[in-house]
Amino acid sequence: HKKLPHNIIKNCKLGFDPKLFTSKKLKYYFSKNITLVSINENLIDDIFKNKIKKTKPFFSLPEKITGQSHQSKIKKVRNFLKLNKADYLFVSASENVAWLLNIRGHDNPTSPIPNSRLIVGKNKTLILITEKNNAKKIIIEKKISNNQVITFQKFEEIIKDLTGANFIVDNQSCSVFSEKIIKSKFKILDKIDPIYKFKSIKNSCELKYMVEAHKKDGL
Numbered sequence: 001h002k003k004l005p006h007n008i009i010k011n012c013k014l015g016f017d018p019k020l021f022t023s024k025k026l027k028y029y030f031s032k033n034i035t036l037v038s039i040n041e042n043l044i045d046d047i048f049k050n051k052i053k054k055t056k057p058f059f060s061l062p063e064k065i066t067g068q069s070h071q072s073k074i075k076k077v078r079n080f081l082k083l084n085k086a087d088y089l090f091v092s093a094s095e096n097v098a099w100l101l102n103i104r105g106h107d108n109p110t111s112p113i114p115n116s117r118l119i120v121g122k123n124k125t126l127i128l129i130t131e132k133n134n135a136k137k138i139i140i141e142k143k144i145s146n147n148q149v150i151t152f153q154k155f156e157e158i159i160k161d162l163t164g165a166n167f168i169v170d171n172q173s174c175s176v177f178s179e180k181i182i183k184s185k186f187k188i189l190d191k192i193d194p195i196y197k198f199k200s201i202k203n204s205c206e207l208k209y210m211v212e213a214h215k216k217d218g219l
Helices: 023-030 043-047 070-083 094-101 132-140 152-161 176-183 195-200 204-218
Strands: 012-016 034-038 088-091 117-121 126-129 166-169 187-189
Touching: 012 023, 023 034, 023 176, 070 088, 070 094, 070 117, 070 195, 088 094, 094 117, 094 195, 117 152, 126 152, 152 176, 166 176, 176 187
Parallel strands: 012 034, 088 166, 166 187
Antiparallel strands: 088 117, 117 126
């Protein structure tokens, strides 16, 4: 029998960092007999001495590997938004940002996933949320412009500046913190990020390089 935190911790107040949890996860792990208190400052960061060093900038994958341009992928997302009467999609899963923009990063020692978030509008809006240094190369390549890149500290400000009514927010990966900011101005539509489905359908180039990757991994 699997024990969850609410089976062990009872009748208490529990602090949590809203930037690290989704509302779905909190409900699952801590829903019974526990009062949750949001603490906006991460208490571990306050005492952690070995701060994370700056990493190398994100880099692009060539179309011969991805089999599809980032423009055509973005167009597919925008068509989905229009079909579902949504104004924006908040891409909170970094691996989905990687697929959509055909980019990778050096943020993690064992994974090429670029640490980032993305806002895609049904018309022209495209906002990458990451550290400015991360976007340096892809700005030079004109994949995205300098004014389309913001740091996470500017997230609330940019949400307030957007016009429209509806946001699609992924409950699998969107933090309580980000969800609350979006909810303060927009109606959240109960839909899964469509990129999960789009990226699951592999084109011929992706199939070819998946086989090559498995060969190398097997060796």
